[in-house]
Amino acid sequence: MALTVSGLGVSYGDLAAVSDADLTVADGEVLALLGPSGCGKSTLLRAVAGLEPATGQVSWDGQDLAGVPVHRRGFGLVFQDGQLFPHRDVAGNVEFGLRMRRERSPERVAEMLSLVGLDGYGARRVTELSGGEQQRVALARALAPSPRLLLLDEPLSALDRALREQLAVDLARVLRATGATALVVTHDHDEAFTLADRVAVMREGRIRQVGTPDAVWQRPVDERTARFLGCGEFVDATVSGGVARCALGSVTVEWERDGDVRLGLRAGALRVAREGVGGTVVWRVRGRDHVRVRVRVAEMVVDAVAGVGDVAEVGDEVCLTLVADGVAVLPPGRADQPSPRP
Amino acid sequence: MARARPGLSPWLGLAAALPLGFLAVFFVWPVVAILRLGVGEGGVLAVLGSGQTWRLVGFTVGQAAASTVLAVLAGLPVAYLLARTSLRGLWFVRVAVLVPFVLPTVVVGLAFRTLLPDGGVFAIVLANAFFNVAVVARTVANLWSHVDGRAGDAARSLGASPLRAFRSVTLPALAPALTSAAAVVFLFCATSFGVVLILGGSRYRTLETEIYLRTVELLDLPGAAALSLVQLAAVVAALTVGALARRRGESALALRGRATVARRPRGALSWTVVAVALGVVALLLVPVVVLVARSFGGGLAGYRALAGFGHAGSLQVSGVDAALNSLRAATDATVLAVLLGVTASVVLVSLSRGRVRRGVVETMDTALMLPLGVSAVTVGFGYLVTLDMLPGDLRTSPALVPLAQALVVTPLVIRMVLPVLRSIDQRLRQAAASLGASPAAVWREVDVPMAGRSLLTAAGFGFVVALGEFGATSFLARPDTATLPVAIARLISRPGELNNQMAYAACTLLIVVTVAAVALVESAGRTRVGEF
Numbered sequence: 089m090a091l092t093v094s095g096l097g098v099s100y101g102d103l104a105a106v107s108d109a110d111l112t113v114a115d116g117e118v119l120a121l122l123g124p125s126g127c128g129k130s131t132l133l134r135a136v137a138g139l140e141p142a143t144g145q146v147s148w149d150g151q152d153l154a155g156v157p158v159h160r161r162g163f164g165l166v167f168q169d170g171q172l173f174p175h176r177d178v179a180g181n182v183e184f185g186l187r188m189r190r191e192r193s194p195e196r197v198a199e200m201l202s203l204v205g206l207d208g209y210g211a212r213r214v215t216e217l218s219g220g221e222q223q224r225v226a227l228a229r230a231l232a233p234s235p236r237l238l239l240l241d242e243p244l245s246a247l248d249r250a251l252r253e254q255l256a257v258d259l260a261r262v263l264r265a266t267g268a269t270a271l272v273v274t275h276d277h278d279e280a281f282t283l284a285d286r287v288a289v290m291r292e293g294r295i296r297q298v299g300t301p302d303a304v305w306q307r308p309v310d311e312r313t314a315r316f317l318g319c320g321e322f323v324d325a326t327v328s329g330g331v332a333r334c335a336l337g338s339v340t341v342e343w344e345r346d347g348d349v350r351l352g353l354r355a356g357a358l359r360v361a362r363e364g365v366g367g368t369v370v371w372r373v374r375g376r377d378h379v380r381v382r383v384r385v386a387e388m389v390v391d392a393v394a395g396v397g398d399v400a401e402v403g404d405e406v407c408l409t410l411v412a413d414g415v416a417v418l419p420p421g422r423a424d425q426p427s428p429r430p
Numbered sequence: 431m432a433r434a435r436p437g438l439s440p441w442l443g444l445a446a447a448l449p450l451g452f453l454a455v456f457f458v459w460p461v462v463a464i465l466r467l468g469v470g471e472g473g474v475l476a477v478l479g480s481g482q483t484w485r486l487v488g489f490t491v492g493q494a495a496a497s498t499v500l501a502v503l504a505g506l507p508v509a510y511l512l513a514r515t516s517l518r519g520l521w522f523v524r525v526a527v528l529v530p531f532v533l534p535t536v537v538v539g540l541a542f543r544t545l546l547p548d549g550g551v552f553a554i555v556l557a558n559a560f561f562n563v564a565v566v567a568r569t570v571a572n573l574w575s576h577v578d579g580r581a582g583d584a585a586r587s588l589g590a591s592p593l594r595a596f597r598s599v600t601l602p603a604l605a606p607a608l609t610s611a612a613a614v615v616f617l618f619c620a621t622s623f624g625v626v627l628i629l630g631g632s633r634y635r636t637l638e639t640e641i642y643l644r645t646v647e648l649l650d651l652p653g654a655a656a657l658s659l660v661q662l663a664a665v666v667a668a669l670t671v672g673a674l675a676r677r678r679g680e681s682a683l684a685l686r687g688r689a690t691v692a693r694r695p696r697g698a699l700s701w702t703v704v705a706v707a708l709g710v711v712a713l714l715l716v717p718v719v720v721l722v723a724r725s726f727g728g729g730l731a732g733y734r735a736l737a738g739f740g741h742a743g744s745l746q747v748s749g750v751d752a753a754l755n756s757l758r759a760a761t762d763a764t765v766l767a768v769l770l771g772v773t774a775s776v777v778l779v780s781l782s783r784g785r786v787r788r789g790v791v792e793t794m795d796t797a798l799m800l801p802l803g804v805s806a807v808t809v810g811f812g813y814l815v816t817l818d819m820l821p822g823d824l825r826t827s828p829a830l831v832p833l834a835q836a837l838v839v840t841p842l843v844i845r846m847v848l849p850v851l852r853s854i855d856q857r858l859r860q861a862a863a864s865l866g867a868s869p870a871a872v873w874r875e876v877d878v879p880m881a882g883r884s885l886l887t888a889a890g891f892g893f894v895v896a897l898g899e900f901g902a903t904s905f906l907a908r909p910d911t912a913t914l915p916v917a918i919a920r921l922i923s924r925p926g927e928l929n930n931q932m933a934y935a936a937c938t939l940l941i942v943v944t945v946a947a948v949a950l951v952e953s954a955g956r957t958r959v960g961e962f
Contacts, residue, residue, distance in 0.1 A: 139860055158863040159871075165864035171857045175879045184875070185865035226861075233866060 090115045090269050091136070091237055096144035098131050105131040107293045109144070113237070118263055118270045120284035122277065124316060128293040129273045133239050136271060137163050148236065159188075164235030168242040170222035172214040178225050179210035185233030200228040203262055220251045227259065231266060238263075238270040244279055256282045277317060281305065289313055306343065307417050308352065314416050319352030321390055324420065332417070336385065337365050339410035341417055348420035357414030358383075358392035360400055364409035369402050383408060442780055449774035449798065449840070455820075456833055457801050460812020461658070467815060468655020477656035487660060490636040493551060493626075494619035497558035501615050502608070504559060505566025507707035512567060513574035515695050515704060521952060526711050528948050529718065529941075531564035532891060534898025535624030536915045537937040540922060541717035542629055544724060549629045557625045562615040563714060569614075573607035574600075592699045613672035617665060623806060624900040624919070637661045638901075642807040646905075658808045665804060669796050718941060725934035732931030736939075745917055746909040749936060752917040759828075759903075759913055760896035763835035767892050770836065771843025772885065774798055776873075778844075779851040798844055801837045806901025810834060813906060828911050834902035839892040846888040850881045890951040894944045914940060 091113040098106040106128040113119045121129040135142040138158040146153045153161060164185075172181050182197045201209055204224040209217075214225065223243060230238060243259065244252045260283050263270055274280050280287050281301040288298045289308075297309045308314035311322060325334035327349055330342040334351055336358065351357075360381065367385035374380075379394040383406060392408050394400045468474060477483055508527055512520060530538070542557040543549060577600065585595040601608075623638045630639065641657050644650040695704050725732050736749030747755065781791045801809070813830060854877060862872045900915045907916050914936050921933040 137860070137864060139863075157869075158860065159866050159868050161864075162866075163864060165861055167857050167861065171855060171861045173858065173862070173876065184862065184867075188866035188871060229861075229865065235864075239864070 090117075090149060091271070092145075092147045092150075093132075093136060094145045094147075096132065096135060096142055096146065098128070098135050098140050098142045104293055106135065106142070109295050111288060111295065111298070113269055113271060116267050116269055117286065118268070118272060118284045120272045120274055120280035120287045121290055122274055122280040122287050123290035125275055127290045129275075129290045130241050132290070133241055133271060133273045136237075137161065137165055137239050161237075162233075162235050163237045163239055164230030164233070166223075166226050166230045166238070166240045166243050169246050170214075170219075170226040172217075172222055172225055172229070174215055176214070177210065178206070178212045178214060178217070181214060181225055182210075182228045182232050184229060185235075189233060196232055200232045201225075203231070203265070204228045205258065219247050220255055223247065223255060224258075227262065231262070231268070236269065238268045240270060240272040242273055242275070245274070245276070252276075252279070259283060277305075289316070291316065305416065309419070311350075311352070311418060314352040314418055317352075317416065318354045319416050320355070321353045321357075322350050322418070323353070323388075325349050325351045327417075332415075334410075335365070335388070336390065336408060337410045339415050340412050341415065344417050350418040350420055352416035352418055353390070354414040354416070355380075355391065356393050357411055358390055358408045359411055360392055360394035360398050360406045361409040362407060364407040366405060366407055369400050369404045369406055372400060372402055381406070442777060442784075445773050446777045446794075449770045449777070450794075452770055452837075452840075453798065453801070456813075456837055457804075457809060460816045461662075461804060461808055462812075463816045464651075464808050464812040465655050465658060468651045468653075468658070474652050474656040474659070477653045478660070483657065483660070486635060486637055486640055486657070489634065490620055490638075491664075493554055493558070493634075493636065494616050494622075496555045497562070497619040498612055498616045500555060500559035501562040501566050501619075502612055504710045504713075505563045505570065505611070507703050508563065508567035508710055509570035509574055510703050511707035513571040514579075515700075517694070517704070523707075523711055525945070525948050525952050526714060527564045527567050528952070529945055530560050530714055531562070532894040532898065532944050532948065533561075533718075534915045534918075534937075534940050534944075535561075535622065535900050536628065536918045537721065537898070537940055538717065539625045539628030540918065540933060540937055541721045542625070543922075544720055545717060549631065549634075551634060553629045554626055554634060557629060558619040558622050560714065560717065561622070561625075562618055563710065565615050565618070566608075566611045569611035570604055570607045573604055577603045592697070610672050613668050617668045617672075617802065620664060620668070621661070621802075621805060624915075628919070628922070638805050638807065641805050645807060645811050654808070654811075658805055661805055661808075665800070666796075669799055672799075673792055673796050721934060721937050722941065725931070725938040727934070728927075728931045731928070732933075732935030735928055735932040736935055745912065745920060747912050747917070749914075749917065749932060752912050752914045753936075753939060755907075755911055756897055756913040756915070759831045759835060760893050762829070762832035763839055763896040763899075764889055764893045766832060766836040767839035767843050767896070768885070768889050771840045771888065771892075772847060774840070774844050775848040775851055778848055782852070783856065795844075795848075799841045802841045806834075806838070806899075807905055809837065810902040810905030828908075830906045831903055831911065831913070832896075834906055835896040835899045838899055838902065839896050842895060843888040843892055846891065847881060847884055850884040851877060854880055887951045890947045894947045897943060898940060 091111070093109055093111040096106060096109040097104065109132055111119070121132060123129045131140060134140045136146055138153065138156065138161050148161075173184065176184070178201070179194075179197050182200050183192070183194075186193055186196060197210065198207075201207060204227050206221065206224055206228070209221070209225070214222065217225065223246075227243070244255055247255060256279050262268075263283065272280070272283050274283075284301060286298060287301050287304045289296045289304060291312065296313050297304055305317060308317055308319070311319075314322070323334045323336060325332040326347070327341060327344045328346050330340060330344065331338050332341045332344065332349060332351060339351075365385055367383040367390075369381050370384050370389065371382040372379060377396065379396060379398065379400060381392050381394055381400050383390055383392055385408065390408070394406070400406055508523070511517070511523060512527075538557050538561060542553045542560075546553040546556070581603070582595045582599045585599045586592070590598065620636070621638050622636070623642070626634065626636050626639050627642070630636070635643070637657050637660060641654045641661070644654040644657070695701050736753070739745045739748055745752070778791055778795055781794070782788070813834065817830070859872050859876050862876050863869075867875055898915055900919065903913055904916050904919060907913055912920070918933045918936050921929040921936070
């Protein structure tokens with residue numbers, strides 16, 4: 089394992105920002121630390137960088153980094169808002185890490201700028217760049233000295249949505265192309281799943297679940313993790329032969345073993361269809377390419393999605409069917425919060 | 431696994447020893463020696479109990495309060511002009527407001543004596559306020575240009591009149607800067623020396639001039655010591671108020687981003703405020719213009735006289751030599767003050783970055799500000815008592831004047847450099863460290879380039895303040911090493927028309943140097959001039 093974090097804790101006075109965190113990142117792997125704001129994920133990343141006094145152990149290839157200061161760790165760092173040196177031009181920023189090692193390599197600078205899609209930007213002033221361009225320069229600057237680990241702290245959060253999606257794809261490409269080992273902190277699932285080989289979900293200073301994006305997305309460990317990952321409603325179900333059956337119908341979950349489970353339902357988990365469980369529309373709102381409806385089914389009220397062409401006015405009787413992509417499977421009976429709108 | 435606090439190195443203690451050691455040897459020791467000398471002779475309690483002492487305190491506080499109120503009233507419209515409007519020629523307003531602050535006190539005293547020959551309380555209050563309009567205008571403008579105007583807009587949309595919106599939304603937001611500025615101005619006015627000495631004569635005396643008179647003319651050390659004690663207590667109180675206001679100011683600033691708030695004034699109220707502000711600026715120019723005009727009253731006679739020793743040998747050095755003495759002393763003082771001030775700022779900012787308890791940092795910060803408020807006379811006399819105990823004949827050395835001037839200038843350097851260092855984003859430094867920059871390299875690559883401009887500004891201002899320093903210099907400069915301000919004070923205390931013309935010419939020289947330095951600093955870029 090390249091990076092090993094064990095029993096790591098960071099406290100500010102009485103407040104434990106991070107408690108007992110264990111993590112590993114393999115060589116060439118990208119791990120995303122995913123969690124709501126204030127969950128301690130940035131603090132954990134800063135402790136790995138050597139910027140926060142911490143208890144526990146951070147080691148690289150088995151070597152304890154306790155006495156190693158930030159500038160000798162060889163860990164590159166990218167902040168949410170670039171933090172470019174305002175008194176240097178783009179090339180001056182990118183070559184900074186090389187200069188600290190007394191190397192001069194205009195070729196390397198040009199190569200890095202090309203990698204992030206900013207060919208010929210070397211002489212620009214950083215204050216003239218857009219937010220997206222600044223982030224690209226920050227990435228090139230961090231990658232130029234070939235860090236053994238890249239630490240990215242909410243690298244895309246300061247950008248607007250369209251730019252964020254574009255840059256997430258570019259960032260994923262750059263990370264793959266350079267074979268970088270990286271730890272990415274984010275509160276955005278899309279971003280985490282786009283960038284990462286594995287995802288660690290954090291909440292209230294603790295790591296709650298670690299796994300591949302598919303595993304975390306499809307099988308959250310508990311209801312609060314599932315809520316953070318977009319599940320709004322939960323129903324009890326029984327799996328048999330790869331099919332889960334519940335009060336709202338049945339859905340294919342091939343990867344699940346037989347037994348009792350709870351299903352977490354995301355926004356698109358229920359669709360208005362020709363057949364399925366019947367209910368009455370009680371509320372309706374038009375979305376961009378779909379219609380969202382709220383439907384009373386027996387003693388429950390659930391949200392569902394209808395096509396724009398589907399007739400689903402308030403008061404209409406409709407049928408609902410479960411969609412596999414919108415369903416997460418949780419362990420049974422762990423209702424740590426009462427289901428909403430029973 | 432316990433890790434050291436990032437950013438705290440053992441070198442820090444060594445670095446802290448430099449400014450604190452200087453403060454101990456050249457400030458605390460002389461002051462304490464004088465106080466002990468006075469207390470030792472007894473009679474301190476008698477002075478503290480006498481009605482005359484408390485009448486002095488009353489007058490000192492009263493004139494300082496009146497001057498502060500006047501400076502705040504005159505400074506607020508100018509702050510609005512600087513922070514919230516985008517009129518052309520604002521750079522001229524910036525320079526015009528700043529020049530009085532760094533003008534030598536002797537020059538200002540002479541200017542107001544020329545304008546108001548009857549002198550009196552009115553002239554003293556006016557002159558003290560004249561000095562300090564810049565402090566209010568620039569401190570408040572600094573905060574005001576960060577205040578989001580939309581809160582005021584919201585109040586307006588809820589039915590508040592422009593005046594009501596200002597009173598209930600904008601004014602509370604400005605309160606930290608206003609309190610901080612008022613505390614500093616009060617401090618300057620309460621300890622103002624040259625102005626009161628020249629305008630008050632023997633009729634109107636403050637604690638500061640009384641300490642001078644008792645020490646120099648009456649040799650009443652217990653009296654002077656008792657009054658110094660009273661003054662010290664008042665100064666510490668004012669500095670504490672200022673520090674508390676700064677703390678609130680910083681936390682308030684942290685909540686807001688930089689907003690582009692300057693626009694063309696709109697509506698009758700805005701234009702009225704702008705007109706008032708321009709009126710204030712015009713009034714600030716009057717004393718300066720009068721002095722310069724007077725200097726040409728006898729043609730160039732005053733300037734020609736600078737080569738000589740004044741009417742009937744009033745001076746022991748020629749005007750030109752006095753000017754050269756001034757330049758030499760001010761240069762030495764500036765170099766020393768920049769060295770000390772920068773070291774102190776680096777220590778203070780490293781301590782706060784290293785998450786040392788806030789109280790420790792603030793105590794050190796306040797201690798370094800103390801020389802601003804303690805009677806220069808007390809310090810000067812203290813030098814004469816203590817410094818012959820040090821190796822080398824420092825007491826009679828010409829190095830004494832720059833040392834005393836550096837003591838006054840160092841706090842100014844700190845107040846200009848420290849805020850800029852504090853405003854550098856920690857993450858920018860961390861980004862540099864993650865790229866392999868050692869702590870020393872982070873300073874070299876990040877802090878120095880970013881604070882460099884404010885350092886130049888501090889050096890520029892430090893130089894003109896040292897050039898104009900009068901209180902301690904008048905006490906320490908020997909007749910043959912007199913500086914220009916000391917020579918001016920001597921010239922106007924002697925009869926003879928030639929002496930007056932020569933004094934006006936010397937004042938004009940000082941004004942020219944001051945204006946040039948301020949204009950240079952202003953044109954070096956739109957830097958924030960610290961917290962003053």
